[in-house]
Every structure is written in structure tokens, then in C-alpha cells.
Amino acid sequence: MSDFIGTKLTMNLGERSYDIIVKRGSLENLYQFARLDRRVAVVTDSGVPAQYAQMVADQCKDATIITVPQGEASKSFKILETVLRQMLDFGMGRGDLVVAVGGGVVGDLAGFAASIYMRGIDFINCPTTTLSMIDSSIGGKTAVDLGDTKNIVGAFWQPKLVIVDPDTLSTLPRRHFINGLAEAIKAGLLADPELFSIFEKEDVDDRIGDIICRSLRFKKSIVEQDETEQGMRKALNFGHTIGHGIEAVKGIKGRRTTGLFHGECVALGMLPMIESKALQKRVRGVYRRLGLPTRTAYDKEKVLAEMLHDKKAQDGQITIIKVPGLGCWRAETIPVEGLRPLLGMED
Ligand SMILES: NC(=O)c1ccc[n+]([C@@H]2O[C@H](COP(=O)([O-])OP(=O)(O)OC[C@H]3O[C@@H](n4cnc5c(N)ncnc54)[C@H](O)[C@@H]3O)[C@@H](O)[C@H]2O)c1
Structure with a gap:
């Protein structure tokens, strides 16, 4: 990451616009970008090194640190x-x-808390994982799970500011680091061949700053065109239809504390949606290079049943995103049963 300087992006959403600062060391300079002379609840979890939340609290006039247990189970009522x-x-x-x-x-839990406390108060997101830096920290989707059903209760609540400090990744366990890159591969496949080529040819640790920025630029452009997922934003679900099905059956979720991570499931879910066999092969090569799974054994009927209950499936129909070739995509609405061949099941 030696040559990465940093950048400021702006999410343009009219009165809900906000800056996204991507800069090494930015967490300890949060005060330069935000008004901290008020009560501040710094929400973190028990797996995030405590010094990061403390660094933020130390810059505030009056702060409290709220630490929840680490893991998906904390996205609960x-x-x-x-x-x-x-x-x-x-x-x-x-x-x-x-x-x-x-x-x-x-981010999802604290953002949702901010969205409903007193009918909505200011929220700043400081993501510390690759997944949250690349994807979840922008766009305003906040949620908790209901039992085993992920993200079913939530709100669109845009942050006032996003601070991405890539230095915080130095403490992130390797599997989590790689897991988050799946969302960047997604951005590359959908719209940014140059980003994809970083994964094929370059050292991802060296290029992580650019990977984050390019991914954020892509997501930003989609969210700006379709904030509440009426159309265009559905592109971001590439890999997520089958991915969520796999996650429901094999992922870390609800009370299950072992299994595949979200990004790993999305990586698997993207493969059948790539129409070009040659590109599929290149993507498998990237997964192998990074250490993402290229296949997993799962009960296909169970995964299909999960997809039938996907919150995005309506009247048995679901919109899937297909990638015909590198850097392009199209949406297709099909009966959920039409996913059978994509899962390698009989028609
Ligand atoms: N809102 C959105 O648009 C959106 C998009 C994609 C995913 N998500 C949600 O994101 C969640 C997954 O996020 P995630 O992959 O970041 O998982 P996570 O938040 O569980 O973090 C992974 C683990 O890393 C630890 N950790 C975090 N930062 C660290 C650091 N810098 N150093 C050491 N350890 C650190 C955490 O304690 C946790 O144990 C899922 O709930 C998913 O539904 C939301």
C-alpha cells in the first residue's frame, strides 16, 4: 500500500449527500471531518481491536463506547x-x-440504531474490514436479522460521513481480509475490467487502497442512480441470489458460528451467473490465487428452498443478474425454479 495517498469521494444524494474519506491514518483525524462537540455513542464489537473505538472517543467532547459481542448474532433485536x-x-x-x-x-446494527433512535439521529461509519470498506459502509442499508432471516428488518439511513482508514486492516485476520475482496471482484466483473485485472495479476495487499477506491466509486455511481433499489441497484445483487441461498445453508448465521463467510458465499454465487465459460475459468483462477472457495458441497434442494423464501423473490419470480462478459451485466426476471440449471440441477 506504499504508494497509496488517499482520496475523497462524495455520495451525491441531494440533501443526504456525504463525503467518503479514504485515507491512511484518517481514523485518528476524524475530528477534521466531523462535528464531535456533542454526545457521541461509539459502537464497536468485541473482536475489533479496542484502540480504534478509543481513538474515536478520545477526539470527542463527551463519548461513550458501546461494545457488542462480535459476530452476526449481534444483528438481533x-x-x-x-x-x-x-x-x-x-x-x-x-x-x-x-x-x-x-x-x-x-455498521448495520449501529446504523439501524441511529435510524430509529428519536426517529433518526446522525450516523458516521468507520469501517474496519475489507467488506465494510469496499461495500457495506456506503449506500445506507442498515438492518438486523430476525432469527435466521438475514437483514429482514431495517431502514435506508445514509451516514453523514464515511471514514475509511486502510491502516486498520493491519489487524484483520487474513480470511476476513480475503472474504471482503469478493465484493470488489463483483464490482470488477460488473463494470471495471481494470479492477478485475488487479486480482489476476497484482499483489492485492499492495493495491488494497486502489481496490477500495475503485469498488467504492462503482457502488457510489449505482446508489446515486437508484438509492432505494427500484432498478439499477439490483446489479449489486450479482452473486447474492445463490450466495444468500448457500449462506442460509452453510454460512455463519443466527446461532450457527462456523461455516462460510458472506463474501465466500457471494463468490460461489457469482460463478453460475457468468455466462462466458472463458471468463468463469479466469474467475476461478482469481479465487484460487486469493484463497476463495471455487466450489462447495451443499444440499441443492435446500438452497433452492431458501431462494424461494428470499425476500427479493416475489410470487415465485426472482430477478437475477447475469454477466455475459467482463465489465457488463444484465438483469433477468425468472421463476425461482429456473435457478435449477444454474445450480447444476435437473431442469
Ligand atoms: N449494509 C450493506 O449494504 C451490507 C452489504 C454487505 C454486507 N453487509 C453485512 O455485513 C456483515 C458482514 O460484515 P463483515 O464481513 O465486515 O463482518 P464482521 O462485521 O462480522 O467483521 C468480521 C470480524 O472481524 C472483526 N474485525 C473487524 N475489524 C477488525 C480489524 N480491523 N481488526 C481485527 N478484527 C476486526 C470483527 O470483530 C468480526 O469478528 C453481514 O452482516 C452482512 O449482512 C451489509
Whole structure:
């Protein structure tokens, strides 16, 4: 990452616009970008090195750190309530601020808490995993799970600012680091052949700054055109239809604490949606190079059943995103049963 300087992007959403600062060391300079002279709830989880939340709290006039247990199980009503209760006990009012310091779990949970506390207060996202830096920290989707059903209760709540400090990745376990890159490969396949070529030819650790920026630029352009997923934003679901089905059956989710990570499931889910066999082969090569799974054994009937219950499936129909060749995509609405051949099942 030696030659990476940093950049500022702006998510242009009218009055909900915000800056995305991608810069090494930016977490300890949050005060330069945000008003911290108010009550600030810094939400983090037990797996995120505590120094990051402390670094943010130290810059605030009056902060409390709320630490939830690490893992997907924290995206629950129970934990949401404990976060809201601690915000209330801290005396937070309408003008106060929630700052998330952590991965997608913390971002989704803290963002949702901010969206409903007093009908919505300011929220800043400081992602500390590749997945959250590349994808989940921007776009305003916040949610908790309901039992085993992921992200079923939530809100669109855009942050006021996103601070991406790639230096925080130095402590991230390798499997999580690679897991998040699946979302960047997705961006490359959909729209950015140069980004894809980084994964084929270059050292991802060296190029992580550019990988993050290019991925964010892509997601930003989609969200700006379709903030609440009426059309275009569906492109971001590339790999997620089958990916979510696999995640439901084999992923870390609800009470299940071992299995495949979200990005790993998305990586597997993208493969059947790539129409060119030659490109599929290149993508498998990238997965092998990075250490992402290229195949997994799973009960296909169960995965299909999960997809039937996918919240995006309506009246048995589902919109899937296909990639005919590198850098292009198209949406197709098909009966869920039409996914059978894509899963390698009988027609
Ligand atoms: N809102 C969105 O648009 C969106 C998009 C994609 C995914 N998601 C959600 O994101 C979640 C997954 O996010 P994730 O992959 O970041 O997982 P995560 O938040 O669970 O983080 C992974 C692990 O890394 C630890 N960690 C985080 N930062 C660290 C650091 N810098 N150093 C050491 N350890 C660190 C965490 O404690 C956790 O144990 C899922 O719940 C998924 O539904 C949301």
C-alpha cells in the first residue's frame, strides 16, 4: 500500500449527500471531518481491536463506547435494544451522533440504531474490514436479522460521513481480509475490467487502497442512480441470489458460528451467473490465487428452498443478474425454479 495517498469521494444524494474519506491514518483525524462537540455513542464489537473505538472517543467532547459481542448474532433485536438503552442512559438527544467502528455487523446494527433512535439521529461509519470498506459502509442499508432471516428488518439511513482508514486492516485476520475482496471482484466483473485485472495479476495487499477506491466509486455511481433499489441497484445483487441461498445453508448465521463467510458465499454465487465459460475459468483462477472457495458441497434442494423464501423473490419470480462478459451485466426476471440449471440441477 506504499504508494497509496488517499482520496475523497462524495455520495451525491441531494440533501443526504456525504463525503467518503479514504485515507491512511484518517481514523485518528476524524475530528477534521466531523462535528464531535456533542454526545457521541461509539459502537464497536468485541473482536475489533479496542484502540480504534478509543481513538474515536478520545477526539470527542463527551463519548461513550458501546461494545457488542462480535459476530452476526449481534444483528438481533436483543442487542439492538441494549445499544438503544445505552444511548438513552447516556442522555443522547436529537442532535447527537452514533459512530460505528467495525465491520459490516457493527455498521448495520449501529446504523439501524441511529435510524430509529428519536426517529433518526446522525450516523458516521468507520469501517474496519475489507467488506465494510469496499461495500457495506456506503449506500445506507442498515438492518438486523430476525432469527435466521438475514437483514429482514431495517431502514435506508445514509451516514453523514464515511471514514475509511486502510491502516486498520493491519489487524484483520487474513480470511476476513480475503472474504471482503469478493465484493470488489463483483464490482470488477460488473463494470471495471481494470479492477478485475488487479486480482489476476497484482499483489492485492499492495493495491488494497486502489481496490477500495475503485469498488467504492462503482457502488457510489449505482446508489446515486437508484438509492432505494427500484432498478439499477439490483446489479449489486450479482452473486447474492445463490450466495444468500448457500449462506442460509452453510454460512455463519443466527446461532450457527462456523461455516462460510458472506463474501465466500457471494463468490460461489457469482460463478453460475457468468455466462462466458472463458471468463468463469479466469474467475476461478482469481479465487484460487486469493484463497476463495471455487466450489462447495451443499444440499441443492435446500438452497433452492431458501431462494424461494428470499425476500427479493416475489410470487415465485426472482430477478437475477447475469454477466455475459467482463465489465457488463444484465438483469433477468425468472421463476425461482429456473435457478435449477444454474445450480447444476435437473431442469
Ligand atoms: N449494509 C450493506 O449494504 C451490507 C452489504 C454487505 C454486507 N453487509 C453485512 O455485513 C456483515 C458482514 O460484515 P463483515 O464481513 O465486515 O463482518 P464482521 O462485521 O462480522 O467483521 C468480521 C470480524 O472481524 C472483526 N474485525 C473487524 N475489524 C477488525 C480489524 N480491523 N481488526 C481485527 N478484527 C476486526 C470483527 O470483530 C468480526 O469478528 C453481514 O452482516 C452482512 O449482512 C451489509
